[in-house]
Amino acid sequence: MDLKFYQDLVVPAQTKIVMIIMDGLGGLPLEAGGKTELETAFTPNLDALAKHSALGLTVPVGLGTTPGSGPGHLAIFGYDPIQYQIGRGAMEALGVDFDMGPNDVAARGNFCTVNSKGVLLDRRAGRLPTEESNKLAELLRTITIDGAEFFIEPVKEHRFAFVMRGSGLGDDLTETDPLTNGVPPLPVRALNQNSLRSAELANQFVWQAGKLLANKQPANMILLRGFARFPVIPMYQQLFGLNPAAIALNGMYRGVARMVGMTVLDVDGNTLADEFATLEKHWGQFDFFYIHVKKTDTCGENGDFEGKVRVIEEVDALIPRLMALNPDVVIVGGDHSSPSLLKAHSWHPVPVLVYSPFVRADGVAEFGERVCEHGSLGLVPATHIMPIAMANALRITKYGA
Amino acid sequence: MDLKFYQDLVVPAQTKIVMIIMDGLGGLPLEAGGKTELETAFTPNLDALAKHSALGLTVPVGLGTTPGSGPGHLAIFGYDPIQYQIGRGAMEALGVDFDMGPNDVAARGNFCTVNSKGVLLDRRAGRLPTEESNKLAELLRTITIDGAEFFIEPVKEHRFAFVMRGSGLGDDLTETDPLTNGVPPLPVRALNQNSLRSAELANQFVWQAGKLLANKQPANMILLRGFARFPVIPMYQQLFGLNPAAIALNGMYRGVARMVGMTVLDVDGNTLADEFATLEKHWGQFDFFYIHVKKTDTCGENGDFEGKVRVIEEVDALIPRLMALNPDVVIVGGDHSSPSLLKAHSWHPVPVLVYSPFVRADGVAEFGERVCEHGSLGLVPATHIMPIAMANALRITKYGA
Numbered sequence: 047m048d049l050k051f052y053q054d055l056v057v058p059a060q061t062k063i064v065m066i067i068m069d070g071l072g073g074l075p076l077e078a079g080g081k082t083e084l085e086t087a088f089t090p091n092l093d094a095l096a097k098h099s100a101l102g103l104t105v106p107v108g109l110g111t112t113p114g115s116g117p118g119h120l121a122i123f124g125y126d127p128i129q130y131q132i133g134r135g136a137m138e139a140l141g142v143d144f145d146m147g148p149n150d151v152a153a154r155g156n157f158c159t160v161n162s163k164g165v166l167l168d169r170r171a172g173r174l175p176t177e178e179s180n181k182l183a184e185l186l187r188t189i190t191i192d193g194a195e196f197f198i199e200p201v202k203e204h205r206f207a208f209v210m211r212g213s214g215l216g217d218d219l220t221e222t223d224p225l226t227n228g229v230p231p232l233p234v235r236a237l238n239q240n241s242l243r244s245a246e247l248a249n250q251f252v253w254q255a256g257k258l259l260a261n262k263q264p265a266n267m268i269l270l271r272g273f274a275r276f277p278v279i280p281m282y283q284q285l286f287g288l289n290p291a292a293i294a295l296n297g298m299y300r301g302v303a304r305m306v307g308m309t310v311l312d313v314d315g316n317t318l319a320d321e322f323a324t325l326e327k328h329w330g331q332f333d334f335f336y337i338h339v340k341k342t343d344t345c346g347e348n349g350d351f352e353g354k355v356r357v358i359e360e361v362d363a364l365i366p367r368l369m370a371l372n373p374d375v376v377i378v379g380g381d382h383s384s385p386s387l388l389k390a391h392s393w394h395p396v397p398v399l400v401y402s403p404f405v406r407a408d409g410v411a412e413f414g415e416r417v418c419e420h421g422s423l424g425l426v427p428a429t430h431i432m433p434i435a436m437a438n439a440l441r442i443t444k445y446g447a
Numbered sequence: 448m449d450l451k452f453y454q455d456l457v458v459p460a461q462t463k464i465v466m467i468i469m470d471g472l473g474g475l476p477l478e479a480g481g482k483t484e485l486e487t488a489f490t491p492n493l494d495a496l497a498k499h500s501a502l503g504l505t506v507p508v509g510l511g512t513t514p515g516s517g518p519g520h521l522a523i524f525g526y527d528p529i530q531y532q533i534g535r536g537a538m539e540a541l542g543v544d545f546d547m548g549p550n551d552v553a554a555r556g557n558f559c560t561v562n563s564k565g566v567l568l569d570r571r572a573g574r575l576p577t578e579e580s581n582k583l584a585e586l587l588r589t590i591t592i593d594g595a596e597f598f599i600e601p602v603k604e605h606r607f608a609f610v611m612r613g614s615g616l617g618d619d620l621t622e623t624d625p626l627t628n629g630v631p632p633l634p635v636r637a638l639n640q641n642s643l644r645s646a647e648l649a650n651q652f653v654w655q656a657g658k659l660l661a662n663k664q665p666a667n668m669i670l671l672r673g674f675a676r677f678p679v680i681p682m683y684q685q686l687f688g689l690n691p692a693a694i695a696l697n698g699m700y701r702g703v704a705r706m707v708g709m710t711v712l713d714v715d716g717n718t719l720a721d722e723f724a725t726l727e728k729h730w731g732q733f734d735f736f737y738i739h740v741k742k743t744d745t746c747g748e749n750g751d752f753e754g755k756v757r758v759i760e761e762v763d764a765l766i767p768r769l770m771a772l773n774p775d776v777v778i779v780g781g782d783h784s785s786p787s788l789l790k791a792h793s794w795h796p797v798p799v800l801v802y803s804p805f806v807r808a809d810g811v812a813e814f815g816e817r818v819c820e821h822g823s824l825g826l827v828p829a830t831h832i833m834p835i836a837m838a839n840a841l842r843i844t845k846y847g848a
Binding site: 079107108109113116118131132134390392 | 449452453456499804805807808809810821823824825827831833834835836837843844845846847848
């Protein structure tokens with residue numbers, strides 16, 4: 047989709063769109079000829095919704111391409127996931143709910159162990175316990191360098207997110223991690239003129255970190271890799287004229303939502319029901335809601351077919367609460383497939399339904415991979431779902447006279 | 448598909464992919480409401496394979512575009528057939544199994560007849576018998592010019608393939624064939640600086656050929672057209688990380704396969720069964736096999752509906768020998784359609800099945816145009832088939848975090 051082309055057709059309206067993303071929704075049967083997780087689940091409410099919906103299968107990146115969560119979400123949000131890439135450092139910062147801005151350069155950080163000559167002995171400092179990392183992160187936060195702010199956010203074990211904030215900082219930088227022990231960490235080098243200042247700041251930070259950590263055991267140094275700014279991406283407000291909100295329990299999804307302009311709502315609790323309660327609470331304030339369901343993917347990646355079935359059934363049981371709010375358009379889909387059979391993300395297209403009074407409904411009271419294959423949306427690039435939803439929300443005007 | 452994008456996702460694996468291409472597979476019913484050749488054929492083995500496969504229709508170049516064999520093959524091999532073009536001269540050289548290299552410029556050659564003033568009397572020298580052409584080709588092979596090698600390979604009747612080999616030879620050249628009798632052949636002109644040397648060599652060759660043939664009847668001159676180098680194309684080894692082999696009886700298909708990096712295997716015999724015996728013999732040595740079936744197209748072009756049905760049935764009978772090898776992924780498809788009704792290549796999308804334990808099988812025990820129309824692969828660009836096969840062979844890693 048050409049976003050600029052589309053943006054020019056957007057008109058205001060009072061309608062509301064809800065997008066429910068079950069992470070890794072698409073699946074496979076465990077045995078040839080069997081049913082997928084979604085086909086197995088008892089989903090009377092989704093089935094009833096499907097009957098009045100257009101069904102299809104979304105392709106997040108391309109046929110035969112397995113998407114990570116970042117590209118999978120950008121695609122269903124309407125953005126070409128090859129044109130708009132989220133670097134590894136930025137993903138790490140999103141994962142800990144760090145509010146990245148346009149002046150930030152993020153990196154993945156590791157605590158590591160070096161010998162007295164600065165040679166790497168252990169790139170992960172023995173997978174340092176998270177509590178110790180937290181203390182060391184506090185120490186690193188005391189580092190100050192003129193002209194930039196630094197943020198250190200512990201992730202897990204030896205890992206942390208590192209962010210430099212300052213004006214005009216480029217991200218075309220080499221990494222300090224040599225990816226092997228027995229050699230010293232590398233200096234950060236700028237790969238272009240715009241990143242010279244970033245390289246200098248990063249190197250100063252690493253040098254100071256080394257001094258601060260010198261007497262610690264086993265973590266006496268840090269490594270930085272995957273330097274990345276946020277992609278410059280059109281916001282939902284400008285692109286679709288929407289006032290959007292996100293309901294998600296995990297940092298990364300909250301982060302990607304924030305990246306496209308969504309207000310990330312606080313969820314009081316950590317269940318699916320709590321997420322739907324958040325939707326009810328804020329229903330009057332926004333006209334687009336993204337609700338993220340994490341556990342479908344977790345179960346898929348764990349090879350837990352039955353668990354994934356149960357999570358889908360849990361979502362199904364909450365659908366009446368959504369429909370009681372009388373939304374104009376409802377999208378139920380996924381960011382990618384995660385079949386329990388493969389215990390991983392996969393390349394398979396993802397079931398999707400688009401409900402509205404104005405879709406050409408398929409009239410099939412079932413939501414599953416096979417009925418979606420034969421649905422009226424066909425095999426559709428995920429990026430087309432938002433335009434279809436916007437049209438059904440009567441938020442798009444005619445193209446040409 | 449952006450090949451560079453895809454190449455970066457390829458990971459090693461031990462899996463094997465087999466691609467069976469029935470040339471001109473797609474067909475049409477002879478009468479409205481009837482069955483196509485593929486639908487008519489009794490294919491119990493392909494039907495059984497189809498039941499556990501994803502079905503679809505491939506579009507080689509574009510809807511409404513009839514592909515030649517070159518573009519049809521490049522597309523199903525994964526290459527954009529508009530970006531990568533094989534010039535006419537190169538196709539002629541491939542057709543006689545000539546092993547073209549990066550320093551070669553090929554052209555289509557004709558023996559022709561001129562009068563004493565050099566004016567063309569017959570552009571085809573009365574469609575000279577092939578045996579006479581062979582003798583004249585021997586004569587032309589005696590021509591030597593400093594700084595290049597020349598190759599003359601007879602094709603059929605008055606036609607031959609002409610190849611100049613030398614470093615830095617461009618192919619932006621005009622043709623000597625004026626496309627009409629009553630005028631003299633044209634000189635070769637270079638259309639850019641890089642092709643000046645090629646033009647000079649070609650003109651010298653034509654001049655010497657004219658002297659050698661001066662007293663022959665009726666073929667006393669030659670015409671050259673369609674000068675072309677090979678396209679620079681990413682090899683299967685680098686692009687897909689595959690060690691690929693080709694099994695084909697006809698020069699052109701062997702040539703296109705060689706062009707993308709396939710090892711062209713010798714077939715002991717000239718039947719379909721001999722081709723499958725070659726597959727069995729070399730099964731342990733390669734991880735990708737392309738098997739070409741020529742006669743489906745020959746029958747289609749001859750308007751021989753029944754003959755095409757029988758060839759498809761012959762392929763079907765050999766499928767158990769393939770499946771006994773336990774391949775991980777099997778593709779059965781075509782390079783283009785050749786309906787007997789039209790006695791020619793056509794623009795119709797081509798039936799395809801992709802078998803693997805990880806496809807979302809359509810569960811339909813039938814292989815034919817109409818079931819493929821409703822298959823889960825949909826109407827798919829032929830270039831997407833290899834990425835889908837690679838994904839199912841678990842040879843692709845996740846895109847993005």
